[in-house]
Amino acid sequence: MKRHSKAFWPLLIAALVFYAIVQGLIMTDMLGAYHTNTLIFIAINIILAVSLHLVIGITGQFSIGHAGFMAVGAYLSAIVTMKFDLPFVVAIIVGGLVAALAGLIVGIPSLRLRGDYLAIATLGFAEIIRIIFLNIDYVGGAAGMQVSKMTDWTYTFFFMLITILVIVNFTRSRHGIAALSIREDEIASDAMGINTTYYKVVAFVIGAFFAGVAGALFSHNFYIVLPSQFGFLKSVDILILVVLGGLGSLSGAIISAIFLTLVSTFLQDYPETRMIIYSLVLIIVMLYRPQGLMGTKEITDYFRGWTSKGGKDNGKDTIT
Amino acid sequence: MEKTPLLEVKQAGIQFGGLKAVQNLNLVLYPGELVGLIGPNGAGKTTSFNLLTGVYVPTEGDVVFQGKRINGIAPYKVTQSGMSRTFQNIRLFRDMTVLDNVKVAYHALAKHTMLASILRLPSHFAGEKKMEEDAIEFLKIFRLDRYKDELAKNLPYGQQRRLEIARALAANPKLLLLDEPAAGMNPQETHDLMELIAFIRKKFDLTILLIEHDMNLVMGVCERIYVLDHGQLLAEGPPEVIRNDPKVIEAYLGEEVTE
Ligand SMILES: Nc1ncnc2c1ncn2[C@@H]1O[C@H](COP(=O)(O)OP(=O)(O)O)[C@@H](O)[C@H]1O
Ligand SMILES: [Mg+2]
Numbered sequence: 001m002k003r004h005s006k007a008f009w010p011l012l013i014a015a016l017v018f019y020a021i022v023q024g025l026i027m028t029d030m031l032g033a034y035h036t037n038t039l040i041f042i043a044i045n046i047i048l049a050v051s052l053h054l055v056i057g058i059t060g061q062f063s064i065g066h067a068g069f070m071a072v073g074a075y076l077s078a079i080v081t082m083k084f085d086l087p088f089v090v091a092i093i094v095g096g097l098v099a100a101l102a103g104l105i106v107g108i109p110s111l112r113l114r115g116d117y118l119a120i121a122t123l124g125f126a127e128i129i130r131i132i133f134l135n136i137d138y139v140g141g142a143a144g145m146q147v148s149k150m151t152d153w154t155y156t157f158f159f160m161l162i163t164i165l166v167i168v169n170f171t172r173s174r175h176g177i178a179a180l181s182i183r184e185d186e187i188a189s190d191a192m193g194i195n196t197t198y199y200k201v202v203a204f205v206i207g208a209f210f211a212g213v214a215g216a217l218f219s220h221n222f223y224i225v226l227p228s229q230f231g232f233l234k235s236v237d238i239l240i241l242v243v244l245g246g247l248g249s250l251s252g253a254i255i256s257a258i259f260l261t262l263v264s265t266f267l268q269d270y271p272e273t274r275m276i277i278y279s280l281v282l283i284i285v286m287l288y289r290p291q292g293l294m295g296t297k298e299i300t301d302y303f304r305g306w307t308s309k310g311g312k313d314n315g316k317d318t319i320t
Numbered sequence: 321m322e323k324t325p326l327l328e329v330k331q332a333g334i335q336f337g338g339l340k341a342v343q344n345l346n347l348v349l350y351p352g353e354l355v356g357l358i359g360p361n362g363a364g365k366t367t368s369f370n371l372l373t374g375v376y377v378p379t380e381g382d383v384v385f386q387g388k389r390i391n392g393i394a395p396y397k398v399t400q401s402g403m404s405r406t407f408q409n410i411r412l413f414r415d416m417t418v419l420d421n422v423k424v425a426y427h428a429l430a431k432h433t434m435l436a437s438i439l440r441l442p443s444h445f446a447g448e449k450k451m452e453e454d455a456i457e458f459l460k461i462f463r464l465d466r467y468k469d470e471l472a473k474n475l476p477y478g479q480q481r482r483l484e485i486a487r488a489l490a491a492n493p494k495l496l497l498l499d500e501p502a503a504g505m506n507p508q509e510t511h512d513l514m515e516l517i518a519f520i521r522k523k524f525d526l527t528i529l530l531i532e533h534d535m536n537l538v539m540g541v542c543e544r545i546y547v548l549d550h551g552q553l554l555a556e557g558p559p560e561v562i563r564n565d566p567k568v569i570e571a572y573l574g575e576e577v578t579e
Contacts, residue, residue: 166438169437169438169439169440170434170437170438173432173434173437173438173444173448174423174426174427174430174432174437174447174448174451175434175437176437177416177420177423177424177427178424178427180413180416180420181413181416181424184412184413184414184415184416185411185412185413185414187375187395187407187411188407188411188412188413189413189424190375190394190395190396190399191373191375191395191396191399191404191405191407191411192396192399192404192424192425192427192487192488192491193396193399193400193404193425193427193428193491194396194424194427194428195394195396196396202434248415296415
């Protein structure tokens with residue numbers, strides 16, 4: 001555990017300094033709406049990627065309906081702010097909690113079983129959610145629902161930071177080790193006394209919660225929320241962030257969220273070539289780094305080399 | 321040995337579709353015993369372990385452990401109640417470190433909550449520190465501490481077997497089930513393994529049920545032996561009786577012909 005906390009404080013301080021600089025630039029009008037929006041998109045995608053990383057990368061459960069939980073958060077938070085006039089923070093938390101509840105309802109029956117039931121269940125769930133919102137007049141049906149812009153850099157940044165902290169702290173504890181062991185070998189994990197269903201459901205619910213938070217930030221960043229924003233392709237987009245980063249690497253998920261958001265933002269003006277170039281980038285990365293950008297490594301692993309006193313890894317060369 | 325049995329299997333059996341993989345299984349283990357379970361390939365030895373540990377629920381009969389009927393109980397609960405196992409095909413957490421492999425087994429013994437870990441409360445740090453120290457001490461017993469930061473998959477084969485046994489013991493069992501621990505080992509490694517088994521048995525005050533394909537090996541270390549063939553008990557008794565049992569000889573000869 002100790003070896004990671006060495007990089008923890010420098011990274012946290014760097015993040016806060018980065019936040020302050022950006023916030024300063026926004027307040028002095030030196031950073032325009034376009035670039036601010038790009039940063040907000042990056043942060044939302046980081047929340048989505050990191051929360052799905054917990055489910056797929058850490059616990060090894062193949063969920064392909066993350067956009068469904070995002071939709072729940074997006075709509076529920078919009079109802080809270082637009083219909084009930086409650087503060088945005090309350091809306092974000094309600095969005096997360098209802099998404100978590102949805103996660104619990106989908107997770108308990110499908111995670112009890114071994115195998116690929118979860119993929120099918122989450123895929124179906126996301127479609128059902130989309131179709132439900134499409135058919136509810138209260139939230140505007142296919143025409144969507146008007147939402148005021150409330151998402152700003154500060155909200156997005158701090159919810160992103162909370163997401164990362166919660167998931168890092170979970171992962172680097174006995175609970176995270178239990179979840180990892182399920183990914184590695186569920187039968188052995190069970191045989192070592194781990195309540196595998198419990199940990200799968202917990203990871204899934206935490207993942208759904210933060211997907212809901214991301215959905216709330218997302219819907220309040222546009223002026224409208226539409227069912228079509230949360231289709232299967234959205235789930236695939238999020239999945240790609242995790243796979244591209246390297247399954248099991250949190251820093252990889254973050255890096256690929258930054259990278260791919262930038263790529264698709266730059267290509268925004270060329271919609272016809274955008275999908276082609278986006279796909280090419282993915283193919284190239286997968287050809288040259290099939291294990292993902294980071295493999296299973298973390299950024300902090302690179303800090304270890306020069307922050308530890310050295311000579312600790314002597315076991316390395318005795319094993320071939 | 322008129323003590324109460326630690327484990328009692330009564331007429332247990334399991335059926336997969338039409339196949340009776342194990343039937344009428346009767347086993348009794350007393351505290352402190354080292355008992356062998358042998359039989360040709362496909363006899364139902366591994367399936368028997370799966371019946372005992374809750375991986376399969378017996379379709380007939382009962383498994384009684386420490387006086388409690390445990391059939392139908394989830395494997396993790398069986399482990400927490402004091403029965404732990406290794407697997408015929410090593411099942412380590414391959415992409416986790418040696419230390420973390422042992423920590424998984426310690427997990428159930430630690431108390432700090434998930435909320436404490438997420439909020440990094442003092443109980444998290446205390447709990448994790450104790451787990452770490454205990455796990456390292458534990459690895460030292462098995463002379464695996466120098467590998468602690470290696471990924472399990474990078475260990476040499478013999479050490480992987482050793483780690484799997486260490487991990488099973490870290491769960492603090494009273495009964496240890498070993499499924500062909502010597503499989504794939506050379507004679508030297510097998511010899512070391514047998515010494516290890518004798519050592520842990522004393523050190524941890526264990527009862528051991530050992531599956532072994534190689535009859536000679538089991539004869540050397542076990543006090544009593546159960547012989548399984550075609551899912552049914554063929555014989556039971558001390559090594560010298562088993563060695564000369566014509567039915568056992570036939571079962572093993574039959575296998576050599578078919579192999
Ligand atoms: N889950 C299962 N489904 C169907 N058949 C099984 C299952 N598990 C084991 N068997 C069958 O049970 C028999 C005994 O297998 P096993 O217990 O692995 O033998 P052993 O460990 O003695 O070599 C084999 O015929 C095997 O095919
Ligand atoms: Mg077997």
